[in-house]
Amino acid sequence: MSEAPPTQYTRFGDTYVAYQVRGSGPDVVYVPTALHPIDLIWDDPVAARGLRRLAASNRLICCDLIGVGSSDPVLYASLPAMQTWADGLSAVLDAAGSEYAAFVATAESCLPVLLYAASRPQRVRSLALWAPYARFQRDDDHPAGMPAASLDRYLDAFLEIGGTGGLVEFMAPSRAADDWFRAWWARGERLSAGRGYFGRIVSLFLRSDVRAVLETVQAPTLLVRRTGDWHVRGGHATAMVEAMPDARLVELPGDDHAWFSGDADAVLDVVEEFLAGGRVAAPTNRSLATVLFTDIVGSTERAAQLGDTAWSEVLAGHDALARQRVAAYRGAVVKTTGDGVLATFDGPARAIECATDLTQAVRDLGLEIRAGLHTGEVEERDGDVHGIAVHIAARVMALAGPGEVLVSAAVPPLVLGSGLQFADRGRHRLKGVPDEWNVYRVVAAVSADAP
Secondary structure, eight states: OOOOOOOEEEEETTEEEEEEEEOOSSEEEEEOOTTSOHHHHTTSHHHHHHHHHHHHSSEEEEEOOTTSTTSOOOOSSSOOOHHHHHHHHHHHHHHTTOSSEEEEEEGGGHHHHHHHHHHOGGGEEEEEEESOOSBOBOBTTBTTSBOHHHHHHHHHHHHHHTTTTTTHHHHSGGGTTOHHHHHHHHHHHHHHSOHHHHHHHHHHHHHOBOGGGGGGOOSOEEEEEETTOSSSOHHHHHHHHHHSTTEEEEEESOSOSSTTSSSHHHHHHHHHHHHHTOOOOOOOSEEEEEEEEEEETTHHHHHHHHOHHHHHHHHHHHHHHHHHHHHHTTOEEEEEOSSSEEEEESOHHHHHHHHHHHHHHGGGGTOOEEEEEEEEEEEEETTEEESHHHHHHHHHHHTOOTTOEEEETTSGGGGTTSSOEEEEEEEEEOTTSSSEEEEEEEEEOSOSSOO
16 A cells, blocks of 8 residues: 555646645655656655655655646646746645745756755755756766767657656666566656657756756755766766855765665665755845846937927836736836836746737837846845846847847756747857857747736
């Protein structure tokens, strides 16, 4: 009989997210990969023993990410972006009455957890990440990744054997000869999602890139992996440790990717010691945010044409519309700038959708605006936001033409799967900002309606 605690549901918008709660003590959120839904993982005696250990001295909150397992599937054409998965984590914490929690995440699920930790530092005590990576595919500055051609073949193999249990051979070789375990693993693959959908989910994870957020993760972080892991190679964790301000790496012997295959107790020993150590993120007013700058095109000429009184009325209408649209997309207007606004968002996709929507809406006022966005760390102080991320967003906006929404290169990798599309606007030297930056124009958004 399964030891799984009762599965409950909470809502994020129109989507239901599945979660479980067991034990008492400091809150620890466990986020498995899509391969191992929370309604099934307790059936494996080794995994269940590990989860019992975590729940013995903590209040353990387990959840399925939106779109997999017992959480709602995605009912629209595009897959959820990392932002959506991070939003689901926030909904689970709210439903469980958790203000502040440590997170234990595994492999692919580390991606949205990292994004959540960077954008909501006040809610994350610490991170214990098993077999993590920030980008799976190779890049010029990321030699640890898998080459693009190899990744295509890798994904084809995932799709071909998904639901059969064949992944056990290289994900959990220590238990590959166990027929029950192989059947249990195959059932997890099938229950996580249908084969075609499962392949798309895996593709999204393996093609995502959250390296841009690593330096903004302030929570103490433990990275744990096995030296012979065939799925996530060692260079991934090494690169993450070098990029993160408060992280350390522990490597254990073995070839298994799954923590509950091989010496699972050694994994839990390291994680429990870290969680019990009491190290927590320091209070901070810094967080990851997407910064939006807008500017009315030709404002000086329009003001001269209309006169001061009429122009003031137009500006008042613009400002009111901007505040309404920003609030609808869960953003915050930091200030108006005379002929534009500065706003921040905790999710880049929402920020882009807001900018696109606002660009269309102000045309009813006879106005044309330009917009620029960048995702990076900001500091909130005295009712304003500060930091280089603010300057980058302003400089990106200055490159935009009438009606254009431009984003820095930091943004597209964070919205993969959201349906947003971009056109390359080349590399630019931004005034007062080091180095050259790739800039992209938004050419398609998910919708013009607020969520």
